[in-house]
Amino acid sequence: MKKIKSILIMLICIMLFFSLLSVSKAANSDLYLNNLNFYVQINEDGSMDVTETWNIDIEDTNTLFKTFKKDNSKYLEITDGKVSRISSSGTEIQLQDSNVYSYHVPKDEYYFLDMGSNYEVAWGTGYESSSGEETYKISYHVEDVIAKYNDCSEMYWQFVGEDFEIPAKSITGTIKLPKAAENKEDLRVWGHTPDFNGTIYATSNDTVEFEINNNKAEKMVEVRIAMPSNIIDESSRQYNTNALENIIQEETGWANDANSARIGKLIISAIICLVIFGVLTYFLIKNLLTIKNTKKVVPTTHYDYYRDIPRKDATPAEAVYIIENKYNGFDASDIGRVFSSTLLNLSLKKAIKIEQTVNEKGKEDSNIILLVNNAELVTKEKDEIIVFGFLRNACMNKNNGIFGNNSSNNLNSNNTFENTITMKELKKYIESNTSRVLTLKSALDSNIKKELLEKKLLDNNGIKKRNKLISNSIIWFFIIFFGYVFLDYQQVITESIKSIGIPWYVIVIMIILVIIDLITGSIAKNKISVYTQEGVDEQDKWEAFKKYMEDFSLLKEKDIPDLVLWEKFLVYATAFGISEKVIKGLKVVYPDYDNLDYSIYPNMYIFMHMDFARSFNSVSNSMSSTFSSGSGGGGGFSGGGGRRRRPAVVEEEDKPPLLQLV
Numbered sequence: 001m002k003k004i005k006s007i008l009i010m011l012i013c014i015m016l017f018f019s020l021l022s023v024s025k026a027a028n029s030d031l032y033l034n035n036l037n038f039y040v041q042i043n044e045d046g047s048m049d050v051t052e053t054w055n056i057d058i059e060d061t062n063t064l065f066k067t068f069k070k071d072n073s074k075y076l077e078i079t080d081g082k083v084s085r086i087s088s089s090g091t092e093i094q095l096q097d098s099n100v101y102s103y104h105v106p107k108d109e110y111y112f113l114d115m116g117s118n119y120e121v122a123w124g125t126g127y128e129s130s131s132g133e134e135t136y137k138i139s140y141h142v143e144d145v146i147a148k149y150n151d152c153s154e155m156y157w158q159f160v161g162e163d164f165e166i167p168a169k170s171i172t173g174t175i176k177l178p179k180a181a182e183n184k185e186d187l188r189v190w191g192h193t194p195d196f197n198g199t200i201y202a203t204s205n206d207t208v209e210f211e212i213n214n215n216k217a218e219k220m221v222e223v224r225i226a227m228p229s230n231i232i233d234e235s236s237r238q239y240n241t242n243a244l245e246n247i248i249q250e251e252t253g254w255a256n257d258a259n260s261a262r263i264g265k266l267i268i269s270a271i272i273c274l275v276i277f278g279v280l281t282y283f284l285i286k287n288l289l290t291i292k293n294t295k296k297v298v299p300t301t302h303y304d305y306y307r308d309i310p311r312k313d314a315t316p317a318e319a320v321y322i323i324e325n326k327y328n329g330f331d332a333s334d335i336g337r338v339f340s341s342t343l344l345n346l347s348l349k350k351a352i353k354i355e356q357t358v359n360e361k362g363k364e365d366s367n368i369i370l371l372v373n374n375a376e377l378v379t380k381e382k383d384e385i386i387v388f389g390f391l392r393n394a395c396m397n398k399n400n401g402i403f404g405n406n407s408s409n410n411l412n413s414n415n416t417f418e419n420t421i422t423m424k425e426l427k428k429y430i431e432s433n434t435s436r437v438l439t440l441k442s443a444l445d446s447n448i449k450k451e452l453l454e455k456k457l458l459d460n461n462g463i464k465k466r467n468k469l470i471s472n473s474i475i476w477f478f479i480i481f482f483g484y485v486f487l488d489y490q491q492v493i494t495e496s497i498k499s500i501g502i503p504w505y506v507i508v509i510m511i512i513l514v515i516i517d518l519i520t521g522s523i524a525k526n527k528i529s530v531y532t533q534e535g536v537d538e539q540d541k542w543e544a545f546k547k548y549m550e551d552f553s554l555l556k557e558k559d560i561p562d563l564v565l566w567e568k569f570l571v572y573a574t575a576f577g578i579s580e581k582v583i584k585g586l587k588v589v590y591p592d593y594d595n596l597d598y599s600i601y602p603n604m605y606i607f608m609h610m611d612f613a614r615s616f617n618s619v620s621n622s623m624s625s626t627f628s629s630g631s632g633g634g635g636g637f638s639g640g641g642g643r644r645r646r647p648a649v650v651e652e653e654d655k656p657p658l659l660q661l662v
Contacts, residue, residue, distance in 0.1 A: 030059035033168035034133070038159055044178040046146035046235030048155075052138040053086075056166070059131035063105045065122030066138070067115070074156070076143040076236060081112025083123045086135035095123055112140070144236040149243040153232040158222035160215065171198075171212040171221055180205035181228050188226040188244075190251045194219050196262050224251065273510075280513040287520035290469070290527065297529035297536045303544035305551070309568065310541035316341035316575035317383040321448050323542040323576070327463050327530045329445035335437070338444065341575035342387040343368070348568065351378045351388060357422065368426065370395060370419040382447040390440050394429040395421045457535035462528050469525045546576050553585030563590055 037053040056064075068078055083095045085108065095110045105111065107126030113119070121138055147154045159173065181187055184205050191200035191210050198212035200223065212221055226247050317338045320326065330338060346352045353369040368391065372378060375388035398421055421429075430437055452458040531539060548555075549569060566586060573579040 030061060030131075031064075031166045032057045033166050034170070036160075036168045036171045038171075038173035038175075040173065040175040042146065042155065042175065042177050042232075044231075044233040046148060046153075046232050046237065047141060047143045048145050049141050050139065054136045054138070055133070056136070057131070057133050058125050058127045060127065060129055061125060062107075062128040063103070063122055063124055064136075065105075065120055067121075068119040070118055075145045078119045078140050078142050080139070080141040081119070081121050082139050083110035083112075083121065084137045084139075086137065092137065146232050146235050146237065147243075148229060148232050148235040148238040149241055150239075151229060151242045152226045152244040152247070153229050153235075154243065154247065155223070155225040155227070158220055160219070160221040162218050162220045164220070165217050167217045168215045169213070171210075171215050173210045173223070175208040175210075175223070175225065177206040177208075177227060177231055178233075179231050181231065186228050188248065190224045190255075192220070192222045192224070192254075196258075277510055277513070280510060280517055283517050284513060284520060287469070287517065287524045290465075290524040291520065294524070294527045296527045297531065297533055299537050299540035300533065301537070302540055305548040305555070306541045306544035307548055308545070309572065310538050310545055313381070315381045315383050316345055316571050317387075317444060317448055318452065319542055319572055320575050321452065322457065322531075322535065322539050323546065325530065327449070327458060328467070329449075330441060332441075335441055335444075337575055337577050338383075339387060339390075339440075341571050342384055343391070344571045344574055346375070346379070346384060346388060348571065349378045349384075351375050351384075352391070366423045368421050368423070373419075382451060383444050386440065386443045386447060390436065391421070391426075393436070394426055395419055397429065397433075398425050452535070456532050457538060459530055459532050459535070462530040465528045466525055466530055469521055469528070545572070546578065549573050549576075549582050550578055550585075552582070553588040 034055045034057065035053070036055075039051045039053070041049045043049065054064075058064075082097070085093045085095060087093055093108070095108050098105070098109045098111050099113070100111060101113055101115075101120075102111065102122075105122050105124035107124040110121065110123035112121045121140070123136065123138075125134065145155065145157060147156070155175070160168075160171065177187075182205070184202050187202040187205070187208065189200050189202055189208050189210075191198050191212075193212055193215070195216065197214060198210060198221065200208065200210035203209050208223070208225055210221075210223055215221065224247075226244055314322075320330070320334060320338055320341075324334070326334065343352065343354070347354050351370070351372050353371055355367050355369065357365050357367050370388075370392060373392075375385045379385065379388075449458065453460060529536060549572075563586075566582075570579055570582060573582040
């Protein structure tokens with residue numbers, strides 16, 4: 001059950017993670033542009049003056065910079081670079097020009113330099129190990145950026161390059177022409193973005209504006225304007241040829257390709273929305289029918305307290321399996337308790353002996369001594385035989401505290417079978433043999449399930465029905481995840497809904513269906529029993545027995561059980577993780593608890609004076625860490641003052657990857 005729940009939680013977490021990506025913060029969580037605004041004044045000589053305004057969230061980054069790739073076929077040079085900071089009161093503070101390259105630029109200083117193959121502007125933020133929001137203005141002059149033809153003048157400029165590493169919630173721009181066109185229709189404008197998330201339009205005869213929402217890192221933004229030729233008086237990039245028709249044909253071709261791709265995505269996303277709606281509706285009907293047609297199995301007789309072991313031949317592993325609904329297998333955290341309690345049971349059955357010792361350093365430890373070579377001589381329970389085999393293998397593989405999978409070191413110096421292992425050595429064996437621990441868990445899972453099915457305590461059909469309900473939830477989460485992640489997130493879905501006329505209340509209904517599916521699925525799951533009637537009765541007794549052990553010292557019992565019975569009870573208390581609480585209760589009820597004849601109660605002696613439960617909890621922790629060690633993960637480090645970002649390279653593409661045409 002918990003495994004399937006973990007998968008479900010993992011999928012939800014993945015969806016949440018990609019939700020963060022959809023607003024573009026995940027790519028660079030320490031740098032994020034709230035708004036990037038471009039104001040461009042095109043001049044009559046074919047040059048342009050650009051002012052970029054960055055409203056940016058900064059964390060642990062002391063230097064920001066931007067580069068412009070040199071390309072004589074696109075422009076001549078970039079000059080007059082300046083950087084200023086806008087204070088919280090709105091005052092513009094001009095930064096000091098250091099005019100010297102520096103990897104770490106001091107706060108409120110900048111440089112704008114010709115680096116040979118590119119131009120670079122960089123400025124110091126002062127956020128080496130802190131965070132904050134700042135607004136900067138970067139201004140510069142670009143010579144001969146306009147190409148002048150016989151029938152038009154062309155501006156083609158990439159404002160954000162594919163190596164711009166900072167995501168932006170909003171990118172806006174205003175481009176002013178040196179003089180107005182006679183008609184606004186004479187201004188032909190195109191914008192190129194990969195994610196269909198922008199618009200561009202001529203707002204007047206001399207002004208073009210563009211806007212891009214949620215631009216992810218490394219997603220280029222470029223603008224192309226074809227304007228009447230006479231708007232530009234002169235330019236060094238002047239060509240005695242016509243170009244307007246070729247420009248229009250080129251942009252139209254790109255637009256058709258991009259629009260076809262977008263329509264395909266819109267159709268697919270619309271189909272996915274309908275499929276999700278159908279799947280959710282189907283699951284809802286199935287859940288309601290299950291609730292209506294399933295009679296919940298309840299205990300024949302309910303017990304508040306049960307004063308004896310519910311089933312005499314039940315192993316502690318079986319008890320945990322039943323009381324904690326482990327029908328899909330134990331969790332890693334369960335194995336330590338199961339292992340510890342099984343060793344206790346084996347000691348009561350005289351398969352092993354546990355005794356207190358003092359190691360070479362004078363510290364207390366305990367020896368586990370195998371009294372038999374084969375557990376089948378004292379028990380017929382498969383899970384106990386499996387645990388004994390694991391313990392026997394640990395004894396065979398110990399060699400001066402170093403453990404491995406080589407079983408050749410199974411003889412001591414006297415050529416006798418090594419049948420003793422200390423608790424410390426056992427822990428080391430567990431930590432060093434992950435594969436064998438996993439094998440132990442797998443063997444316990446399969447054998448206990450098989451035994452309980454044979455004893456007609458588990459209902460295999462009920463297990464399948466329950467797991468199917470949980471699988472249904474995973475399926476529709478996966479469908480939503482697939483549509484959300486692989487189809488350009490919520491924007492494409494929103495546009496597809498608009499394009500095929502689905503009203504917003506349909507989305508609201510789908511959200512409501514998700515919630516209802518979760519509720520009805522939970523109700524249906526709880527009505528389906530994974531146990532037979534006999535199994536439900538036994539589970540109720542185990543729960544009542546556990547409660548009895550926990551509350552024993554608070555109950556006013558007329559007949560106090562013989563203390564010797566608690567030696568067996570403590571096996572199950574260890575399995576349920578309540579042994580320490582039970583021992584504290586015993587000391588309250590039995591005043592002579594600390595004065596017992598230890599030759600009669602050897603295992604309880606160890607519990608009292610060696611804190612045996614805590615020792616086995618250490619084994620449990622070791623086993624839990626063995627299972628979790630494969631989960632992976634990694635750390636990061638903060639670069640302090642050494643972190644910087646290279647947001648953009650102004651570089652024209654021969655063919656933009658995708659086209660947005662407005």
